Amino acid sequence: MRAPAQDTGEGERGLRHADVAILLRNARQASTYADALRGRGIPVIFRGSDLFGQPEVLLMVGALGRLVGLSQFMGRSITGFIDEALECPPVPEDVIRAAASELHARGLPVDGGTAARLIKLADLLNARIFDGKRASAGDRRRLKSHAARSMLEGVGEVKRVFPQAIYHAFLEEAGVESIDGLGSNGETVMFHLGALSSLVTSIETPGWTTPWDLRSQVIGLTAWGPQGSRLPEADLLTTPDAVSIGTIHSVKGLEWPAVFVADIRARRFPSQRARSVPSLPFEGRLARDIDASRLADNDNYDDERRLMYVALSRAERYLFATCSGPQRSRFRRELEPLVSDVGGVVPQDPSDVPGAITPATWDA
Numbered sequence: 001m002r003a004p005a006q007d008t009g010e011g012e013r014g015l016r017h018a019d020v021a022i023l024l025r026n027a028r029q030a031s032t033y034a035d036a037l038r039g040r041g042i043p044v045i046f047r048g049s050d051l052f053g054q055p056e057v058l059l060m061v062g063a064l065g066r067l068v069g070l071s072q073f074m075g076r077s078i079t080g081f082i083d084e085a086l087e088c089p090p091v092p093e094d095v096i097r098a099a100a101s102e103l104h105a106r107g108l109p110v111d112g113g114t115a116a117r118l119i120k121l122a123d124l125l126n127a128r129i130f131d132g133k134r135a136s137a138g139d140r141r142r143l144k145s146h147a148a149r150s151m152l153e154g155v156g157e158v159k160r161v162f163p164q165a166i167y168h169a170f171l172e173e174a175g176v177e178s179i180d181g182l183g184s185n186g187e188t189v190m191f192h193l194g195a196l197s198s199l200v201t202s203i204e205t206p207g208w209t210t211p212w213d214l215r216s217q218v219i220g221l222t223a224w225g226p227q228g229s230r231l232p233e234a235d236l237l238t239t240p241d242a243v244s245i246g247t248i249h250s251v252k253g254l255e256w257p258a259v260f261v262a263d264i265r266a267r268r269f270p271s272q273r274a275r276s277v278p279s280l281p282f283e284g285r286l287a288r289d290i291d292a293s294r295l296a297d298n299d300n301y302d303d304e305r306r307l308m309y310v311a312l313s314r315a316e317r318y319l320f321a322t323c324s325g326p327q328r329s330r331f332r333r334e335l336e337p338l339v340s341d342v343g344g345v346v347p348q349d350p351s352d353v354p355g356a357i358t359p360a361t362w363d364a
Contacts, residue, residue, distance in 0.1 A: 187240030
């Protein structure tokens with residue numbers, strides 16, 4: 001197999017999928033790149049807020065939302081991910097069914113039966129946690145999750161709940177053990193579910209979570225997570241051999257041998273809204289004391305330049321800065337002479353790039 005070389009300190013080897021990252025300005029672009037890679041048999045994983053655009057994550061988020069009695073999810077970010085990934089209303093039951101259908105279409109052992117079991121479990125847990133109702137022996141027997149059966153055996157008022165235990169009961173009911181071990185496809189699903197597990201842990205109330213705290217925590221998860229979640233704990237998860245796709249904001253502190261900073265074009269980099277003065281979410285003296293204009297970028301776009309520096313400096317060895325369309329970013333124009341000065345290539349046609357890379361041979 002021939003591929004670009006990566007110096008490991010013990011000689012050179014070719015690049016693996018896990019050595020490559022695609023960095024984006026915003027998470028809404030992620031699915032386009034993911035679909036293109038998957039169509040060529042290349043596995044991908046997501047980091048940060050774009051995690052909420054994955055059907056396996058939305059399957060669990062839908063179950064949690066149903067559990068706490070949400071009639072629908074609110075907020076532009078989470079509803080945008082649901083619409084783009086599943087094309088369904090932001091209603092927990094619809095999200096569960098659509099996510100299960102999408103995972104089944106991708107060849108995973110998740111189907112309508114899985115969706116029905118998750119909905120049933122969410123309803124039983126809702127009745128137990130919020131109304132103190134005990135599930136019938138028949139309902140408990142029909143559950144796959146042994147942990148869920150134990151949760152539903154009690155009677156009377158529930159004073160304390162454990163969000164992480166509830167999350168794992170949903171995973172067990174969905175049959176994730178049959179997904180683990182399915183090769184790269186299963187590995188990426190398990191990585192995303194592990195990252196969501198870290199987020200669930202992060203929103204738990206230390207020491208004591210009441211049923212009403214749980215509802216607030218799930219609402220907080222769906223509001224905060226899709227807008228820019230970034231947890232150091234996620235970096236400790238075992239990463240499958242897959243290309244990472246993430247927003248620039250979500251990958252601070254991480255590095256890869258090969259990085260593609262995608263779509264550096266006008267109005268996206270720098271952002272056309274960078275110098276807009278934001279509206280403050282409060283009035284009165286506090287609004288008068290804060291100069292909102294200082295929250296906007298300056299004429300030189302220094303904040304946007306710092307973000308671009310974060311993106312470019314994630315590359316250890318190979319860096320690709322790409323753009324699309326005729327509108328070239330000022331950052332792109334400024335980068336071209338700098339790239340040339342250090343021996344890089346500024347091609348006018350993408351097909352010119354491979355010829356400038358020195359390939360290495362290794363046994364895959």
